[in-house]
Amino acid sequence: MVNFELYKVFYLTAKSGSLSKAAKELYITQPSVSHSIKLLEESLGLPLFARTSKGVDLTKEGAILYSYIEQAYNFISLAEEKLNELRNFSSGEIKIGGSDSLCKHYLLPFLESFHVQYPHIQINLVHGTTPEIVKNLKEGKIDIGIVRTPIHDDQLQVREGITIQDCFVTGPKYRELSKGKVTLAELLAYPIILFSSNSSSRKFVTRLFSDNGLLLEPEIELGSVDLLIEFAKIGFGVSFVTKEFVAKELAEGSLFEVNLEASIPSTKIGIITLKNMPLSTAAAAFVAELENPG
Known part of the structure; x- marks a missing residue:
């Protein structure tokens, strides 16, 4: 015993x-x-x-x-x-794991809306890469993880969120890339700026080039989408970002989307929880809002 x-x-x-x-x-x-x-x-x-x-x-x-x-x-x-949260919806805590970029550019509007509805529910954000988020979820340190799909793990339940589209962007220095069609091989002639090697975005774009028989080696590696945006703006090179996260910059003309000949597959944001682990009332309400925006 x-x-x-x-x-x-x-x-x-x-x-x-x-x-x-x-x-x-x-x-x-x-x-x-x-x-x-x-x-x-x-x-x-x-x-x-x-x-x-x-x-x-x-x-x-x-x-x-x-x-x-x-x-x-x-x-x-x-x-x-x-x-405790099941007893009293007016108190409790939700712990959410996600990358800096997903927290800022995807989660923030949902967090704002949820806080207005349930002001007494405390929300804690834990930042990390996809492997770190999965580890924290399995160890009980977070309730919900926000990651890019695909993700395959028998211990996880994956709910699909919004569809996102990645693209290459540049500032005025390389604006010519937004005009005529550019092949992936031609793009390699320019300085490439990417997320660090352990990010899901980096793995995704590396696989895209590899599938076309090309080796993608960035000139600059950065840890946040904000830096990717700023480095592209001031002319350091061409950054790989999520299009929805740079809509403002594209609209105002401080960034330009590279006119690629190859199409980049869209992906979805995944909302991950542990299988067979019931969510609190508050966490379940937040997941429902993520699944059904608006």
């Missing part, structure tokens, strides 16, 4: 690095904390802590155990939060 109290003592001791701090948080004595840890170590047959002058440190075995127990506590805390 699993003694959850022992794991609770272990978790709080490991988190604080101190027997006395764990005892204070648990409202028990320090010898009781030591005894509980000894019982757990005997049960598992492995040492979990090493004493130091400042308190205790996890052993290698203890660190492995802690990585799992921490996830369990995250899920327990998440479950308690969800139940």
Whole structure:
């Protein structure tokens, strides 16, 4: 039988690095904390802590155990939060993961609308790449992830959001690219500006060139769509961006869309959640708004 109290003592001791701090948080004595840890170590047959002058440190075995127990506590805390939100829709929290560009250019209007409807629901945004967002979702650190599709994972439920269209843009310096038709091979003669290599946008455009027998090697790599826009504007080269995210710049003439001969396939924004993990009332309402804008 699993003694959850022992794991609770272990978790709080490991988190604080101190027997006395764990005892204070648990409202028990320090010898009781030591005894509980000894019982757990005997049960598992492995040492979990090493004493130091400042308190205790996890052993290698203890660190492995802690990585799992921490996830369990995250899920327990998440479950308690969800139940509380089900009791009272006027309070609660939604944790959403997404890239900087998707948060700013896609999520912001939805967040604004949702906040007007439910001003007491706290919204926390966690920024990251698609692999980081998936990891955070599986560890219970976020409720909803916003990513570019396709994404394939048996543990995830993927709902489709809006369709987006990527394109190459440039500033006035290379404006000629917006006039006559340009092939992918011809575009490689110009300095190319892309997202960093671990982004889904970068993988998408690299695959586009690879499928046409071309090697895409950017001259500049950047970490945000805002920098991609600004670097293209001032003449550093040609940036690969989502067209919907630069509509203003294209309309005002500070950016120009490259007139590519090849067509770039459109993609969809995916709203990802864990399968078999019910959403809170607030999170479900937000997902419904994303699925049915307007």
